[in-house]
Every structure is written in C-alpha cells, then in structure tokens.
Amino acid sequence: MLKLENLSVAVNDRQILHDVNLHIKPGEVHVLFGPNGTGKSTLIGAIMGFSRYKITAGKIYFKGQDITNLSVDERARRGIGVMIQRPPTLRGLSVREMVRICGKKHTNVEMLADKTNLIEFLDRGVNEGFSGGEIKRSELLQLMAQQPDLVMLDEPESGVDIENIAVVGQAANYILERGLRKNGQTIRKRRTDRQKSGLIITHTGHILEYVPADTAHVMYQGTLSCSGNPQEMLTCIHEKGYEECVNCAL
Numbered sequence: 001m002l003k004l005e006n007l008s009v010a011v012n013d014r015q016i017l018h019d020v021n022l023h024i025k026p027g028e029v030h031v032l033f034g035p036n037g038t039g040k041s042t043l044i045g046a047i048m049g050f051s052r053y054k055i056t057a058g059k060i061y062f063k064g065q066d067i068t069n070l071s072v073d074e075r076a077r078r079g080i081g082v083m084i085q086r087p088p089t090l091r092g093l094s095v096r097e098m099v100r101i102c103g104k105k106h107t108n109v110e111m112l113a114d115k116t117n118l119i120e121f122l123d124r125g126v127n128e129g130f131s132g133g134e135i136k137r138s139e140l141l142q143l144m145a146q147q148p149d150l151v152m153l154d155e156p157e158s159g160v161d162i163e164n165i166a167v168v169g170q171a172a173n174y175i176l177e178r179g180l181r182k183n184g185q186t187i188r189k190r191r192t193d194r195q196k197s198g199l200i201i202t203h204t205g206h207i208l209e210y211v212p213a214d215t216a217h218v219m220y221q222g223t224l225s226c227s228g229n230p231q232e233m234l235t236c237i238h239e240k241g242y243e244e245c246v247n248c249a250l
C-alpha cells in the first residue's frame with residue numbers, strides 16, 4: 001500500500017527526517033512511537049504532501065505508484081487520509097458541509113455523526129470552539145466519510161476522555177474496516193480479507209486497546225530505528241526508555 005524509500009525531509013531548511021524506509025502492506029496497521037520532536041508528525045505530513053515539508057531525498061510510493069511530487073488533493077483522491085494534531089478552525093463552513101465534501105454522493109452524514117457523538121455539532125463551524133477531544137472526533141467523522149485506503153492518525157487519543165476513547169477506537173476500526181460491530185458483537189475481519197491500512201502515532205498506546213496493530217516502529221532522532229511487536233515495544237519503552245530500547249535493537 002505504502003512504501004517509503006530513503007525518505008529525507010526538511011522543514012524551513014532544517015533537516016528533520018533522514019533516510020526513512022517503511023513498507024505498509026494492504027490490511028496492515030503500523031504504529032509509530034518516539035520522543036517529542038523526533039519527526040513523527042513530519043513523516044505523516046510529508047506522506048500527505050503538505051507544502052511545509054520539503055522532500056530532500058527519497059521516494060514515496062502509494063499503491064505501487066510514485067506520488068512523491070503529487071499535490072495533497074491528488075493524494076487524497078488516490079486514497080490517503082490524515083488526522084493531524086492541530087487542524088485549523090474553518091469559520092463559515094459547517095461540519096455537515098465538510099463531511100459532505102469529504103464523502104461520496106450518498107454519504108449518510110447523520111449516521112456517521114451518531115457514531116462519533118457529534119450529531120449536535122453538525123451545524124457548527126468546523127472546529128469552531130471545539131474542545132481537544134471534540135476536534136479528534138470531528139476529524140474522524142470526516143475520515144469516515146472520505147473512506148481512505150491508507151489512514152494516518154496523529155495521536156488520536158490525546159485529550160480524549162475515557163468514555164470517548166472507545167468512540168475514537170470504534171471510529172478508527174470503522175475506517176480501517178476492522179472489528180466491525182454487528183448486533184452488539186465485534187466481528188474481526190481475517191487478516192487476508194482486510195484491505196485498508198493504517199499508520200498511527202501514539203505516546204500512550206491506549207488506542208491499541210481498540211485498534212489492533214501489526215507492527216510498531218520507534219522513530220528516534222529523525223529516523224526509524226527499530227521495529228517489532230507493538231505491545232513488546234511499548235513495554236520496553238516504559239521500562240527502559242526510548243534510547244535504551246533503540247540501542248537494544250541495534
């Protein structure tokens with residue numbers, strides 16, 4: 001689904017990412033751990049094609065095609081979606097209109113808003129006066145309408161209360177077509193039947209209680225330093241810290 005080859009990225013002439021290699025296959029969900037300021041959001045922003053992230057070397061392939069120089073719009077049309085940490089407030093554009101823009105012709109806006117506890121927000125401006133947790137759910141609502149094939153979530157549980165973490169987790173599962181709920185039961189799709197892929201940044205790992213991940217990576221000083229089982233890596237980071245975890249892998 002997504003392949004990064006020796007990707008290096010600069011912001012304002014400062015080199016942030018160096019030689020990043022990553023391969024996410026169809027149906028896989030990968031997690032990104034790493035200390036503050038190490039370049040995790042930069043990686044997601046560069047994959048989405050935001051203009052502040054300048055690719056100084058390397059390539060981005062999506063569904064086998066080189067998208068390194070494509071616009072954000074074109075990447076979204078081809079099936080990449082993102083939840084960023086601090087989306088802008090859009091005064092004059094309601095959540096309902098935004099979800100319609102993101103979605104296909106017959107998107108059931110009310111049904112999706114119900115799944116994200118946002119029915120009462122549909123006629124408010126996008127993110128206008130929203131709390132941190134409400135912004136996260138609003139971003140997920142837009143992604144549910146967009147139905148991307150690769151969804152990237154930047155700290156989806158940050159600022160979300162304990163009850164709404166379940167809502168966020170279920171929304172992420174809905175987008176990834178994992179663990180769909182039917183008649184009160186969670187039905188997990190078999191690995192081979194899944195097509196949607198994900199890349200999730202998390203510090204706490206709480207989202208992993210709802211969204212099962214296949215592989216985790218630690219980003220350290222602008223590069224992906226090690227990869228492995230998500231729960232084992234999280235335990236290692238908790239017990240030894242990032243530096244020892246990375247050194248241990250080396």
Ligand SMILES: Nc1ncnc2c1ncn2[C@@H]1O[C@H](COP(=O)(O)OP(=O)(O)OP(=O)(O)O)[C@@H](O)[C@H]1O
Pocket residue numbers: 011012014016034035036037038039040041042043
């Ligand atoms: N406009 C800019 N000019 C210079 N440096 C920048 C600019 N924007 C971001 N950076 C720097 O890029 C580095 C990587 O930032 P990034 O947001 O990718 O980190 P992160 O790993 O996602 O951190 P966190 O876990 O805190 O969200 C940081 O040191 C940040 O200060």
